[in-house]
Amino acid sequence: MSAIEEIYQRLLAGYGHQGWWPLLDCKGTNPTKTGSVRGYHPGDYSYPQTERQRFEICVGAILTQNAAWPNAEKALLNLKSNGMLSPHAMQRAGDDTIKEYVRPAGYFNQKAKKLRIFAAFYLSLRGVVPARDGLLKVWGIGPETADSILLYAYGIPEFVVDAYTRRILISKNIIREQATYGEIKALLERELRKDYCIYQECHALLVEHAKRCYARSQYGEDALLKGLSSGEECTKKPRCHRYI
Template sequence: MPDKESYLIQVYHKLYQLYGPQGWWPLMDLEGENPTKTGSLKGYHPLNYSLPETSQQRFEVILGAILTQNTAWTSVEKALWNLKRMGVVHPQNLLELETEILKEAVRPAGFFNQKSVYLQEISRFFLKMDGKVPARKEILGVKGVGNETADSILLYAYHQPQFVVDAYTKRIFGHLGVIKENSSYMEVKNLFEECLPRNVPLYQEYHALIVEHAKRYYQKRPYNEIHLKRY
């Protein structure tokens, strides 16, 4: 695999050409009434890289980042909607909410016992930061925030140039022979950050495009890589 740098850049352009701007991170329509009939909220905002803008939107991204751990986004939407209905997409309100009530709201997103605790932990942290951008190490110190969640929060909530690696990233680029199958999180993250210009919209789109592509072709074996092999 010679010249991983140009390869990773060209794969990005190929994905962008295939799927277009993804508009991550999705935000609930805070003025809206209800989830759509399909159960899927819209919330995506292609080519708008200034979101989130408000403290509440930033907090919503953070809640979603924790709720979506090993969980489909459609399930996360249900939990987020519950939290919005209860008026706790706000750190102070969330902390004042009865734990059992919080668990019921989180339930549709799975792992509701631990995720409820995680949401309380990140709420305290969010209040403590008081609007300041946290360092990566600081967020990693919060219980429930691992490598991917930390980078997701920094990249999508705080517009920091931290590349997000997930299981899909390892699956696709492992299968393409760019990385070893058992590469560590930081190895993969460092590779992408060394190969790509340090650009927030690029990082945001690349990760979202990887997820979109993986959902289509990397859920079930045998994986079909021809969509990226020729570009």
């Protein structure tokens, strides 16, 4: 079993199904999670079930860029309660209106602009699934946001690499510190079965584990992944031993 596969198995056994991506109108909760527990649907990979939910996930992916989810969620609620959680409404709305709604998510000037540009792009799709390079050409959509949209809004097996994933894999000596987004993504997609459910679950589990054990200032035990066999990708010792 590869190191990646072992990480996935251990985290799933330890934490259980995470139920990503969170949705505002989703009844389910995940009590095992840290932080916000609302909107998750553990073990149910049938979301999004409506076009509105699909768009909500896209918007959430932009709003959560370098921001804590509860803050992005507040912005999402503002948009929804003002009828702005649809691509048409978002495109029509004035810039200042959107800015006021997304303020809690931070970077409100940039994110308001990103949302209106994305809304136009989303409408131009007319229901067609976007290509990854198409998404990347949209201003405000980088690699992680593109993969989040594809994986969680469209159920396409594109692994999402975030700062947490990178931090865990570096500390486990599985990748080098300079590893690029594409390298990490390729590694995970090589080691895991190409299945959007597994990609979603694995990414969510890595985030949950990192929140518990790999926070910058306060770090925990990492008992679940103790003594993990390091992959052959890199033999260099990790520089930061705090994370082990």
